[in-house]
Amino acid sequence: MKAYFIRRLFYLVPIIVGISLITFLLFRVVGGDPVDRVAGRYATSAQKAELRHQFGFDKPLWPPVGKLLKGDLKGFADNQLFRHFADTFTFRFGRSEQYKRKISDMIKDGVLPSLSLTVPAFIIGIFLQITIAVFCAFKQGSRFDRVVVVLSVIGMSLPYLALIIFGQAYLAGKLKWFPIYGYPEGIGLGVIPFVALPVLLGVVAGLGAGVRFYRTVILDETRADYVRTARAKGVGETGVMFGHVLKNAMIPIITQVVVVIPFLFLGSLLLERFFSIPGLGYMLIDAVNSSDWPVINALTFVGALIYLGALLLTDLCYALVDPRVTLK
Amino acid sequence: MIASQHGGYWISAWREVVRHPRAVISLAVILIYLAVTIWVYTGWHTPDWETEDFKQAYHPPSVQHWFGTDIYGRDVFAKTIYGTRVAVTVALIASVLAGVIGLIFGLLAGYFGGFIDDLITWLYSTLQSIPYILLILAFAFVLQDKHFSLFGYHFQIRGIKAVYLALGLTGWVGLCRLIRGEAIKHRDRDYVLSSRALGASPLRIIFRHLLPNVFHLVIITFSLSFIGYIHAEVILSFLGLGVKNVPSWGVMIDDAKLELFRGVWWQLAAATAAIFFISLTLHIFGDTLRDALDPRLRDEKR
Numbered sequence: 008m009k010a011y012f013i014r015r016l017f018y019l020v021p022i023i024v025g026i027s028l029i030t031f032l033l034f035r036v037v038g039g040d041p042v043d044r045v046a047g048r049y050a051t052s053a054q055k056a057e058l059r060h061q062f063g064f065d066k067p068l069w070p071p072v073g074k075l076l077k078g079d080l081k082g083f084a085d086n087q088l089f090r091h092f093a094d095t096f097t098f099r100f101g102r103s104e105q106y107k108r109k110i111s112d113m114i115k116d117g118v119l120p121s122l123s124l125t126v127p128a129f130i131i132g133i134f135l136q137i138t139i140a141v142f143c144a145f146k147q148g149s150r151f152d153r154v155v156v157v158l159s160v161i162g163m164s165l166p167y168l169a170l171i172i173f174g175q176a177y178l179a180g181k182l183k184w185f186p187i188y189g190y191p192e193g194i195g196l197g198v199i200p201f202v203a204l205p206v207l208l209g210v211v212a213g214l215g216a217g218v219r220f221y222r223t224v225i226l227d228e229t230r231a232d233y234v235r236t237a238r239a240k241g242v243g244e245t246g247v248m249f250g251h252v253l254k255n256a257m258i259p260i261i262t263q264v265v266v267v268i269p270f271l272f273l274g275s276l277l278l279e280r281f282f283s284i285p286g287l288g289y290m291l292i293d294a295v296n297s298s299d300w301p302v303i304n305a306l307t308f309v310g311a312l313i314y315l316g317a318l319l320l321t322d323l324c325y326a327l328v329d330p331r332v333t334l335k
Numbered sequence: 336m337i338a339s340q341h342g343g344y345w346i347s348a349w350r351e352v353v354r355h356p357r358a359v360i361s362l363a364v365i366l367i368y369l370a371v372t373i374w375v376y377t378g379w380h381t382p383d384w385e386t387e388d389f390k391q392a393y394h395p396p397s398v399q400h401w402f403g404t405d406i407y408g409r410d411v412f413a414k415t416i417y418g419t420r421v422a423v424t425v426a427l428i429a430s431v432l433a434g435v436i437g438l439i440f441g442l443l444a445g446y447f448g449g450f451i452d453d454l455i456t457w458l459y460s461t462l463q464s465i466p467y468i469l470l471i472l473a474f475a476f477v478l479q480d481k482h483f484s485l486f487g488y489h490f491q492i493r494g495i496k497a498v499y500l501a502l503g504l505t506g507w508v509g510l511c512r513l514i515r516g517e518a519i520k521h522r523d524r525d526y527v528l529s530s531r532a533l534g535a536s537p538l539r540i541i542f543r544h545l546l547p548n549v550f551h552l553v554i555i556t557f558s559l560s561f562i563g564y565i566h567a568e569v570i571l572s573f574l575g576l577g578v579k580n581v582p583s584w585g586v587m588i589d590d591a592k593l594e595l596f597r598g599v600w601w602q603l604a605a606a607t608a609a610i611f612f613i614s615l616t617l618h619i620f621g622d623t624l625r626d627a628l629d630p631r632l633r634d635e636k637r
Contacts, residue, residue, distance in 0.1 A: 025461030033477045164614035166566060168573055168588050169607040176595035273466055277570070281592075291469070295476055295574060307473050311465045318464075 011326055019315055024092070026311045031091045034304045036068060041104075041300060063090055100305035105297045110305045113290060119194050121274030121286030124202050128209035129271055133264060135210065136217030143218070144225035145248050155218060162215025171281050174208045188283040205278040221260060228256045262321070269317035273310050348551075351627035358623035361616035368423055368613050375420040384413035384582055393599050403601035405590060414582035415605045421572075421583045422613075425499045426564035432503025433560060434553050437510030442541050442549070444511070445518025455515070459508045467505070471567055474501035475576040494578040498571055502564050510556045517549045551628040558621030562614045569610060584610055 035041075042058045050058075059065045067086045074082040094100070100110040143152045179185040185204035191197040228234070229252055237247050274288035283289070287306065294302035352358050375381055388408035396403045402411035444455035462470065478497040521527060522545075530540055571577040572585025584606040591603035 021457055022460050022464055025457060026465060029461060029465070030473075033473055037481065038477050160615065160618050164562075164611050164618060166569055166584075166588070166607055166610040166614075168569060168585075169603060169610070172588065172592045172595060172603060175592075180596050270466055273469070276468060291472065292574060295472060295576065298476075303473055303476060307465055307469050310469050314464050314466060 008326065012323065015319055015322060019319065022315065023096075023312070026308060027092050027095045028088075030095065030304050030307050031088055034300050035087060035091065038300060040064065063087065066090070095308050100308075101301050103294070103299055103302050105294070105299045105302075110302055113302070114287065114305065114309060117274070117285065117287040117290050118272060119286075120190060120198075120284050121279070121288060122271060123194060123198050124205055124209070124278060124284055124286065125271040125274055127202065128206045128213075128275075129267065131206065132210045132213045132217060136214060137221050137260065139214075139218045140221035140225055141248070141253065143222045144229065144252075145244075147226065147229075156222070159215035159219045162211075163219070165215075167212050168277060170212055171208055171277055174204060174211075175281055178207075179204055188281065190282075190284050201282070202284070205275070205282045205284065209275060209278055220263065224259045224263075225252060225256045228252045231255070265317065265321045265324075269310075269314040272313050273306075348624075348627040352620075352623050355623050358620050361620040361623075364612060364616040365620060368419055371416060371419045372423040375417055382410060382413035382416060384409055384417050386410075393594075393597075396601055402605040403599075405602055406594075411587075411602050411605050414587060414602075415584070415609050417582040418584040418587060418606065418609065421495060421578050421581060422565050422568055422610075425495060425502065425568040426561045428499040429502035429506060429564045430557055430561050432499065433506035434510065434557060436503070437507035437556075438514055438546075438549075438553055440507065441511040441514025442518050442545055445515040446522055446537065446541050446545060448519075448522075452515075455511070459511050462505060463508050468570075470505050471501050471571070472574070472576070474505055475571050479576060494581070498568055498577050499564075501571075502567055506560060506564070510553065510560075513552050513556070514549050517552060518545055521545055521548055555621070555625045555628055558617045558624060562617050562621075565610065565613060569606075 040059075042055050042062070042064055056065070064087065069088055070083055070086050072083075098111055102108060103110055103113060106113070139155060143155050146152050175187065179187045186201055188201075190201050229247075233255075234247055234251060237251050242250070272287070274284075274286035276288040276292060278284070279286045279288035280292045290302065291306050293299070294306070352362075386409065388404075391400075391404050391408035392406055394400055394404040394408070400410050400412065402415060405411055405414070440455050440459075444452040465473075475497050478500055479494075481497070527540055527544055530544055535543070568577060568583070569585035569588065572583040573589045574585075575589075577583060577585055587602050587606040591599075591606065594600075595603060
């Protein structure tokens with residue numbers, strides 16, 4: 008088990024290096040010189056050169072291989088790529104160009120508001136999706152089932168943005184059931200009225216795709232041999248569904264559920280933006296609008312790390328449940 | 336199954352598709368969208384979206400303006416038509432780009448294995464571990480308004496180009512994994528071994544023998560990824576990372592977010608309907624096509 012864990016951890020190393028390399032390519036190589044953006048248009052070239060030197064942007068982009076061949080290891084290591092690696096791996100993302108705040112602090116502040124929106128939406132959403140899907144699969148081909156299938160395809164085709172705008176303008180603006188937008192200081196029960204509508208919209212938006220997916224998963228199980236055996240033994244339809252099919256369908260369902268969890272930390276880009284919830288999604292869009300490159304860089308890297316961490320956790324859970332996994 | 340009775344694989348799949356009326360209707364709607372796109376490109380008697388008429392601002396739908404007018408008195412119907420061009424162009428080019436990259440990488444990784452497989456697997460595992468929306472935002476953000484020279488040619492990436500490059504360069508991962516898995520299955524089959532024994536080069540085996548056997552996966556993914564790209568284009572344009580100065584469904588929705596509070600619903604309704612019908616028909620057509628192209632599913636039903 009321990010050996011398996013260590014091996015899995017080693018698999019992650021090249022991927023984390025890859026993510027850092029991609030952010031370097033995007034934000035440093037393709038993106039160009041950040042000093043021109045930070046210094047503003049009135050900076051003299053001497054001031055810019057000073058800034059470049061301060062941030063290390065006057066060093067070569069890539070490791071100079073020539074210096075390595077000459078045995079100059081220090082000169083070889085002194086380049087922007089290695090510096091970028093060192094900074095990202097130690098979570099030194101620097102400061103936001105817009106707010107001049109430390110990015111790591113901004114991320115810490117954004118996680119809780121994001122979670123206050125995504126966790127309830129996720130739990131309610133999953134519960135509804137699976138319940139409806141089970142009903143559909145149980146009464147496959149019935150009128151209820153057919154209506155739900157049609158409705159879920161319609162729901163999947165509706166643009167998410169339009170749903171949010173309509174919900175905000177109609178349910179909050181016209182009917183005044185919810186506050187139009189806003190978020191209280193500090194996290195407490197006071198957030199409930201402010202996240203209620205975004206949570207509702209998030210649940211509605213995910214319903215179509217979710218129901219369709221889980222319905223297919225459950226129906227796939229009903230074609231398995233053990234179902235025929237159970238029926239041949241004389242087990243009733245209810246017993247087959249709840250005693251056999253659902254138990255086995257839990258494996259793909261749990262896989263699907265766990266994979267979504269890391270994204271909860273990143274919040275919901277559009278919902279947070281529309282309802283002014285100061286989470287990570289809001290932070291990202293704000294950074295895109297004001298071209299705050301270091302923030303986008305940091306969020307990309309942290310988002311990927313959270314995803315990898317959750318994936319590792321899933322695999323470990325499988326290994327705990329199924330001893331065959333560790334032997335592979 | 337006798338070939339002469341059923342026709343080839345593609346012909347029999349096609350017959351299976353046209354047996355379903357809803358698939359045929361969906362295909363007709365999809366073709367209408369394509370026709371509108373081509374029509375806008377030709378510019379032949381296309382409706383005028385640029386003329387501003389402030390006296391006509393926020394005019395509700397009427398005989399003269401089918402979908403009403405926007406804040407500058409421009410015709411919303413014409414804007415919707417022009418938005419179709421942006422959405423379909425972006426989705427089409429991004430799908431082809433992602434399809435070609437995914438297909439070639441998947442085949443190479445699956446057939447050769449070893450170092451090439453490790454490299455490609457590493458590349459897509461890395462891309463996959465970055466949450467998709469973050470990835471396309473980062474790509475679109477970095478690519479917009481870029482100039483660069485390559486082999487003496489000068490390129491300028493602006494507006495729509497940044498969008499389809501961002502979507503195409505990031506969207507190939509799912510297809511690549513599918514193709515790689517399928518290619519690994521086929522790699523040691525008898526027909527591949529025998530053609531290798533006859534002295535066929537690896538490239539000939541990949542493109543003459545493996546490609547036709549995995550190509551149905553490309554078609555199946557195509558319709559689903561097409562919908563994804565249309566929705567992504569809308570979101571990117573909405574966030575200001577997409578096209579500028581040209582009507583787009585995303586920009587229309589962006590305008591509509593404040594209009595709706597004033598009771599101006601027609602611009603949002605037009606853009607929503609345009610997105611809705613192409614997504615719906617692609618879903619229905621794509622599902623039918625998948626069932627028809629996947630022989631395993633087809634046999635199960637009979």
